[in-house]
Amino acid sequence: MVADGGISQLELELNGRRHGLPFYNSVAELAVVSLDDSDDQVLINRLVIIADEGVMIHGLNFDIEVPSVIYLDDSGKYYKISDSFEGYLNMLRMEIPEIPEETNKAIAQNDLAEIQRLIDKNGIGWRDRYGFSFSELAGAMGALDSLKFLIDKGISLNGVKELAVQNKRLNIIEYLDEITKNKNI
Numbered sequence: 001m002v003a004d005g006g007i008s009q010l011e012l013e014l015n016g017r018r019h020g021l022p023f024y025n026s027v028a029e030l031a032v033v034s035l036d037d038s039d040d041q042v043l044i045n046r047l048v049i050i051a052d053e054g055v056m057i058h059g060l061n062f063d064i065e066v067p068s069v070i071y072l073d074d075s076g077k078y079y080k081i082s083d084s085f086e087g088y089l090n091m092l093r094m095e096i097p098e099i100p101e102e103t104n105k106a107i108a109q110n111d112l113a114e115i116q117r118l119i120d121k122n123g124i125g126w127r128d129r130y131g132f133s134f135s136e137l138a139g140a141m142g143a144l145d146s147l148k149f150l151i152d153k154g155i156s157l158n159g160v161k162e163l164a165v166q167n168k169r170l171n172i173i174e175y176l177d178e179i180t181k182n183k184n185i
Contacts, residue, residue, distance in 0.1 A: 032062065035078065043078065044070070060085060079158055103128065107137050110145035124155055135160050139176075142169035151179075 035044040046062035050069070057072040058081070069088040072078040082088040103126075106114035115134065118126070127133050132140070138147040139160035151157070157176070164172035 035059075035072065058088075073159070073162075103134070104137060104141075107134065107143045107146045108141050110143055110149075112145070112149045115146060115149060119153065124153060132163075133159070136163050139164040139169060139172045140167045142167070142171055144171050144175060147172060147175070 032046050032048055034042050035047050037043055044059075044061050044063055047070070048060040048062060048067075049057055050060055051058035059070055059072065060067040061070050061080075066084055068080050069082040069085060070078045071081045102114075103118055105111075106118060119134070125133070128137070133156065135147060135150045135155045135157055136159050137143075138150060140163040142164070147160070161173065161176050163169075164176065
């Protein structure tokens with residue numbers, strides 16, 4: 001481990017690939033904290049932070065019998081990413097297919113047949129080497145037809161609006177606002 005003033009970098013080598021996770025300097029320094037929303041309402045009473053990327057955090061939710069692993073994004077929203085710590089560690093072992101160029105092209109061109117082929121080949125939960133899902137790529141590119149197709153497939157929309165806003169994809173932002181409004185009716 002290499003310390004850099006309080007945070008250590010734990011590197012794992014799994015299946016011939018190196019994975020780095022930032023961890024606090026020692027396990028003794030890990031603390032149980034609570035996670036509050038913007039109205040100071042407690043969302044998670046007992047959370048142990050296991051990885052801190054600066055603005056985004058991975059943590060163990062100890063409010064339940066078997067602690068799940070959550071991901072807290074930079075907007076303050078959190079998502080369960082694994083039902084257990086063991087499942088989280090298994091995620092590190094997963095092979096990530098290296099096909100970003102053909103995926104980017106299919107999404108950008110709204111090539112729905114090719115997107116379906118890629119889903120069949122890699123699974124609906126596929127992410128590129130930078131961690132972006134099919135839907136996040138569609139949102140970032142402004143590929144509305146691709147996004148609609150993916151929504152029909154039941155893909156998660158986590159992070160899509162944030163990437164659409166970041167990339168000024170007004171068509172995606174308006175569409176997501178519209179479907180959100182229609183769900184609340």
